[in-house]
Amino acid sequence: MQLGCSMCRQNNILCSLAAVCAEKIISYAGSVFAVSQEGSESSRAVLVGPYLAGVDPAKEPCKPLILATLGDGGSRSGVVAVDDIIFSESCLDAKLETIHDLCTYEDGSSSCPWTNDDDRPLQWSVIQGSEAGQNMALRRDHTTQDLSGHYLYLDSMPGHEGLSARYLSKVFQPGSCELVLWYYLGGSNADKLSIYTRQTIEGSLQLEWRKFSDGSRPTWKAAVVTFDQTSNFQIVIEGSAGSFTTSADHVGIDDMGFRVACDVAENAVLPRRREIHDQGRCGNHEYSCSDDTCQPKELFCDTKADCQDESDEAKCPLQCNFDDGLCHWTNDVTAGNSWINGTSYDKYGIMKDHTSKSDSTGLFLYIDVHGLPGYQSAQLVSPKWTLPPQQCRVSLWYYRFGANYGSLSIKVRPEGESDKDLLTLASSLGNFNQWLKVSAPIPNCISTAQILLTAQNSFGNLQHGGYAIDDVSLECDDTCPDHQCSDGGYCHTSSQVCDLTVDCCLDGSDEEHCEDYNTCSFDDGLCVWVQDEHMPWTRHDGVMKRATLEEEHGDIPNGNGAFLEAHFKEKSKGHKSTLHSYVIQPTTGGTCQLRFSYFVQSSTMLTVFIRHLNEEPEDHIWQNSGTDSWKKAEVTLSSDKQFKVMIEASSTSTKEGLVGFDSSSFTPSCDIAEEETSPISNSGR
Missing domain, CATH: 2.60.120.200 (Jelly Rolls)
Structure with missing residues (x-):
């Protein structure tokens, strides 16, 4: 009989222990198999094992014995067989003194x-x-x-x-x-x-x-x-x-x-952090790789490995599955709560983590409101990355358990600036108890930043519910998929050309030569827009000291410029404010587009319609009912007849609410109709 690593691998036990024990199997008194014949007297076979520590390791180690007693002198035959002896993890075979x-x-x-x-x-x-x-x-x-x-x-x-x-x-x-x-x-x-x-x-x-x-x-x-x-x-x-x-x-x-024994490093202490910049070996504008080669500072944590051993990206990994910790992400201690690293088999019915699809070893992060004060949040903060000029995005898998908790948001924290919202999963989502993927693009012109993942409890009383996250990643394009700025740096898409937002951070070339675009920043009036006098929009300067969008949220697309606001007071459900564009020639090629920035509180709605000659507006072609932050939209306009675009803000509840509209831009294919074949009314619906 032989006990070795091949056997212990087959039996899925700890090979390092079983193999050590197997090497010390000493001898066998008798056979592994002992057979008694009819009428024979009792006989015994003894199997002697290796030295093992006993239940009490303070005592001398002992050898386990397997004793087989065969027959009782009667007339029956009998067989005792021994096979596949496995030592458990407890077979520590050394004497305690060693x-x-x-x-x-x-x-x-x-x-x-x-x-x-x-x-x-x-x-x-x-x-x-x-x-x-x-x-x-x-x-x-x-x-x-x-x-x-x-x-x-x-x-x-x-x-x-x-x-x-x-x-x-x-x-x-x-x-x-x-x-x-x-x-x-x-x-x-x-x-x-x-x-x-x-x-x-x-x-x-x-x-x-x-x-x-x-x-x-x-x-x-x-x-x-x-x-x-x-x-x-x-x-x-x-x-x-x-x-x-x-x-x-x-x-x-x-x-x-x-x-x-481990050899003690006498009088040694661990350094607080690994110094990546060695002045004696690298220049003033360089950091040291782990293999002692040098690379420019700006290549460290820039999402691409430049050191041969990839140590320049070691403290800012682009992916994390949380199986071995937080990958240099940290919990924000000021948030009031923390994301917890846990396994799937005993947490809230989440049967498997997303990475390994395992029900016993896979890990993820989770936050649960049970037993905690209401309205608290947990915020996970990424390492600091130097972002390339190409488009980057944050992706993660999330699991919403329980019907009542709150929101999960992704934000970016540019160095030296305030946090910016990228994406928010609202508490009203109906899809829970399953792993789902979400991705959010990072705006251009952010060179150094951290990512924030925030779970916000929306309830004051104790509810059972929360979020789990897994497989978080930062993904950046290798090349520009559409357009590159004149300076050869940042990328931008065709939809970002002449949209009143600078996407070419160094030279602003995406906002040059915009004569063929009908744009309006509302800094000098309504431009091509006409509003319904029954309940007009209000034009506000961003510098006004008033409890409106610019004070409450501060993220105005044009900085201190102006924007339009529709303000609905309490108990004004059903009230509307509308804007109408100029008359646009028929277009069916999909190249006529309206781009704009908007802000919509949850008690309001913003809708875009196409309106033909003296007809009621058709079904809406775009709609949003709640962002609580400034967002950008791009709407394709198509019609085989002359038309106007109608922007409608409306109140959907009895609560007070606000809608903001700014930075509108029609692409050159949205041609102005020189003569209307029949007047198009500006009246509301």
Whole structure:
């Protein structure tokens, strides 16, 4: 009989443990198979195994025996067969005295060369079995197996949801070593125990080992973790609380040490961060790659790998699936709540994460309102990127669970500027309990920026619901898909030409030679537009100190320029304000377009109609019923008869509401009709 790695791979057990045990199988007294014949007397076969640590590792290791007793002297035949012997994760085969830097916690933590991370919200503590029993944790430690023993303990209490404690090793030299420990996870919401390595204090954590709580009765289990590092490193052991913690959720560690010792880097401390700029090796305008080559500063975090080892993009990865942490994204501590890294098998009916489609190991981020104060938000902030001139967009997969929560928004934070909305998923969405993809383009003329992902609870009372996100990415085009600015830098599309918004940031060439476009910024009046006198629009300058769009939202397309506003007071449901364009010649080629900026509060609606000769307006060709921020629209106009464009703002509820309209632009194909074949009325519907 042979036990080796091929066998342990087939049986899906921990090969490094089983193989070590297999090498020490000593001998067999008797056969693997023993057969008694009719009428034979009793006989025995004994199978002797390798040295294994016993239940009590303080005692000498022992050899397991498999004893087969064959027959009882009677007249029956009998067979006993033994096959496929598998050693569990508990087959730690070394004597306790050979474990380096052993931590049994019987004298507290004074002799244990590990320390708590004081910057974490939770802390590990040493607890005695008798105390643990009072807290509904395991009453017996692993070392002594009685109430007097001690072990390292993390208690997850209500209010600790999503928080964690970290236990830090000494700083070790590069090389290979092997950590052994006994652990338990108690309760369905103790969440997980993770072991990481790190090379810097503020750098990313490299996941080496992880176990999740499955809600079963806690028992001591063994783990062996192997490390192989090429630079000074530190081991970080993290215990994490779940999302609905109770007094019965616990994490324990005992009898921890190194079976193969790590070499301590005496008097060494980890640097706070990896210095990418080495003045002695690189120039003043260069940063250093991890392989000691130099690259210009502007090539770091610019969405493209320029270092041969790709280290220039290491701290700002373009994709994150959250399986190994947050990928240098951070929670905004001022938001009042945090995105939590969790697994799918026990969270709100989300059966699989999006990345791996796994129900046990895949991770994602989630936010849940249950048990938290109302109206709070959670905001995730990306690393800072230097964006290329080509079009970039943010994409992610989201999962909305529960019918009542709030909104999920994507924003961009340009360096030195206020946040700008890119996309908002409203709380009224009906599609929940499934993974869906969403993408939002980033405006031009933003050179350095961060991305913000915000989940906002819209309810004051406790509701069950929230959002999960996974597979977040920043995607940038390699080339300009449409037009390139005259300076050879930024890209823009044909729809951005002469739309009263500068998209060629360096030279403004997209807003030059616009004589054939009918544009209106409303700075000097209504231009080609005529309004219904019954309930007119109001023209406002952006500098006016009044509680209208420019003060409440501040994002006016033309900065301090003017815009049109339709203001509906309370109890004015059904009221309308309309604008009419000039008469436009028939056009069916799809090249006549109207571009404009708009703002629509949720209690109002903005609609675009085509109106023919003295006829009632046709069905609308564009409509929006709520943005709460300035947006841009592009509407294709098509008709085989002369027509006017009608812009209608309307109140859809009894609440007060506002509609804003600005920066209108007709493309050259929208030809002015020299003579109307029949007058077209300007009256409203």
